[in-house]
Amino acid sequence: MDRIEIQQLEKSFGKKKVLRDVSCVIEEGHIYGLLGRNGAGKSTLLNIINNRMRAEEGQVLYNGQNIRENDGLLQELFLVNDTILFKREETEKVASYFKHAALFYPDFDENLCHHLVAAFDMDTSLRLSKLSTGYRSIFNIILALCVPARFIFLDEPILGLDANHRDLFYKELVDAFMERPRTFVLSTHLIEEVARLIDSVLILDKGMIQVADTVEAVTEKAWSLTGASQDVDAYAGQLNVIGVEYLGNQTTLYVYDDVSRLPDTIQKQKLELQKLFIMMTNRLEEK
Numbered sequence: 001m002d003r004i005e006i007q008q009l010e011k012s013f014g015k016k017k018v019l020r021d022v023s024c025v026i027e028e029g030h031i032y033g034l035l036g037r038n039g040a041g042k043s044t045l046l047n048i049i050n051n052r053m054r055a056e057e058g059q060v061l062y063n064g065q066n067i068r069e070n071d072g073l074l075q076e077l078f079l080v081n082d083t084i085l086f087k088r089e090e091t092e093k094v095a096s097y098f099k100h101a102a103l104f105y106p107d108f109d110e111n112l113c114h115h116l117v118a119a120f121d122m123d124t125s126l127r128l129s130k131l132s133t134g135y136r137s138i139f140n141i142i143l144a145l146c147v148p149a150r151f152i153f154l155d156e157p158i159l160g161l162d163a164n165h166r167d168l169f170y171k172e173l174v175d176a177f178m179e180r181p182r183t184f185v186l187s188t189h190l191i192e193e194v195a196r197l198i199d200s201v202l203i204l205d206k207g208m209i210q211v212a213d214t215v216e217a218v219t220e221k222a223w224s225l226t227g228a229s230q231d232v233d234a235y236a237g238q239l240n241v242i243g244v245e246y247l248g249n250q251t252t253l254y255v256y257d258d259v260s261r262l263p264d265t266i267q268k269q270k271l272e273l274q275k276l277f278i279m280m281t282n283r284l285e286e287k
């Protein structure tokens, strides 16, 4: 099974340290959500993985081989973001860009491309520079779904998309994934919507990967515990508490931990991924 191993990446811009000791593994056949607040370093990380930016320390391995030392490996990776195009390509028409992409990538999925152009009602006679923000995102999405790479990275793919187009994107992404399983990594801070798509999650905060696991495993450990304050306090002990709220003499603890053997006096409820993310990134900000 193909995999990308990210090992101890460090990256600074001037005096600002953006990534500090970032390590994680991205495996074939999953849809990942790369979650992080504004400025957390998501784009920086994606650029480094895709060899568009250098890290000061650390390395990215594709099946054990360093991506920087093997240009050929890069054809298995594809990153779409708002700087995907060269200046001269901006004047090209959408239709001709797709035609060139099909020439460049012999296995570019032209049938899917036609289908997506029609489904998103995209005017391919427009020059790329004339696309609206939403259609710019749609253009990126179409490329991402049609290229033959095995690891596809989409940086903020739903930027500017209206609700109907977002829904269509989610459906088409899942269809494309079912048709040809590969790996998608979607970076976003809009978690609620992608939560129903992704099966794995990477949370980047304070320059480090704080959570890397399947959504199932993550939500198994994400709980709110509510009860009388003295009961909750007595139980909290060694738990990994990520947030707390008080209402009268009731306390609600938000925890990321195993909460077996809970006393009857405390009610537990599963946390949505979004709430977990908010609690976790708030907590880390306070530190």
Ligand SMILES: Nc1ncnc2c1ncn2[C@@H]1O[C@H](COP(=O)(O)OP(=O)(O)OP(=O)(O)O)[C@@H](O)[C@H]1O
Residues within 6 Å of the ligand: 013, 018, 036, 037, 038, 039, 040, 041, 042, 043, 044, 045, 189
């Ligand atoms: N080329 C650059 N020069 C200087 N600083 C940069 C550069 N690129 C990114 N940064 C800084 O690095 C930090 C991380 O930026 P990055 O774009 O990677 O975050 P992000 O998680 O993608 O954010 P957002 O969700 O807001 O797009 C920010 O503080 C940003 O200002």
